[in-house]
Amino acid sequence: MITFKDSIDQMSRIVPEIKALIPLRYRILYLVSYLQPIGRRNLSLKIGITERIIRKEATVLKEAGFLDFTSEGMILTPDGKYMLDLLADYVEEFDGLRGLETRVATRLGIARVILVPDDDDEGLVLKEIGAHCAQVLFDLLPEVKTLGITGGSTVFEVTKAMPQLSAEHSDIVVVPARGGVGNETEHQANTMAEKMAKKIKCQYEMLFIPDSLSETSIQLLKNEPGIKSTFEKMQQIDTLIFGIGHAEAMAERRGLPEERIKEIVEKGAVAESFGFYFNREGEIVDEISTLGITLEKVKSLTRVIAVAGGKDKSEAIIAVSKLNPHLILITNESVATQILDATKAQESL
Structure with a gap:
């Protein structure tokens, strides 16, 4: 042919x-x-x-x-x-992107990698990552019942790129996969869940509490009727969209004390997701009490999409990609090249 x-x-x-x-x-x-x-x-x-x-x-x-x-x-x-x-x-x-996608997916041991071309304008790169993720989600919608979504600037681009659907999807529920992080409301998981639900024309749940709380507070809040309902929905998530953060940057965004941030970095943390800090080998080196989707739930999903782009994300991606072999990773070309270089260097040690 x-x-x-x-x-x-x-x-x-x-x-x-x-x-x-x-x-x-x-x-x-x-x-x-x-x-x-x-x-x-x-x-x-x-x-x-x-x-x-x-x-x-x-x-x-x-x-x-x-x-x-x-x-x-x-x-x-x-x-x-x-x-x-x-x-x-x-x-x-x-441009060689297809071959690069295959090599990175194989090296990371995950289901699929989708790459976007690099651009001097990082905002444009994030927009295209968001557009590709929106297309993947659109294709998966017939299988989705409970969609979990985190916050962050890249996930924000996913909600912007998602087309406004004409038909209602009353059987789908969108829930924030974690509580609030930092003070910027535009990029919070709550905001993402609401925006995505309005695009899909479906139901959504909200979680109006900070992501970082004491373990005692979390256990008490889990029994509050409104929070209990959302928390139970989190455990029913069958499809997840999340961003990957650099450990130090996420610790700062959470407002952790400088000494605590230094402690996390000294433990070798390079990535943060869902309240856990991971080293280059994907091992948990630190964690904080959070109210959100559990790590066990993340590991059990067969539809899980990570979006991450820009500078200095390769180590974080390598670490978090070890969580789930079904992962679909959407990132940009230079990050993919850095991932190949970094994993090759690790194998030679």
Whole structure:
């Protein structure tokens, strides 16, 4: 069977420039899709080529029906979205991302890795990670009954990217997988659960308490009617979306005393999830009392998605990936390369 790549390879024999033009035009469509409406000047700065080239290529894409020009900037047309999806697999294979995904998944021993291209704009990287996660969740929805979701900036992008569904899903419940962390309400698990539920048109539960509490307080609160209901729902989670945090950064976000943070770091902690601090080998080196999904529950899930991108996340990802072999990891290309380098170094020790 002749693949799309085979066709491009053959066409490049008579139109050699096609292999250079496809990634460029794909990149233009891709950036417009996330940043629309966007002007030619801003787009040229994002891609790192002259505004003259952008003007020429954007005109070609407009005449083909893939872009529209408005007073506010360029926007993607429905045909442009179709072409973007059509080219995605080819361009990612051309860029070597598919092979890299397989190598990282194999090295980590997890079910699947989905990679997004790097970009100087970290916000754009997080947006695409969110979009890929939203697509994975959308595909899984027929199997979901209780969706657990944590907080964080990357999970926030997942809720933004999730499409607004037209049909109601009254059989699904979205619950925060943990209590509140820090003071920023926009990125709290409660907020994520509510936003996601409104996108899916389903039920949701709330948990209006901090993530970090004393063990005595947690045991008392578990018996409060409103909290007890949400806590019981947490234990029914069958699908989980969570972010992976760097140990020191998460300890600071929790507002732990400086001495306590130093103690956690000195124990070799590189990652934090669900109130547990993990070293490079995935071993628990510290923990705090939390009200949220249990680690045993996380380990038992067959639908679990981790989103993490940006700088300095490779060690944290390696550690947390040891929790569950069914894990789907969505991250960016440079992090994947760092993971391969780090795990290769570990194996040689």
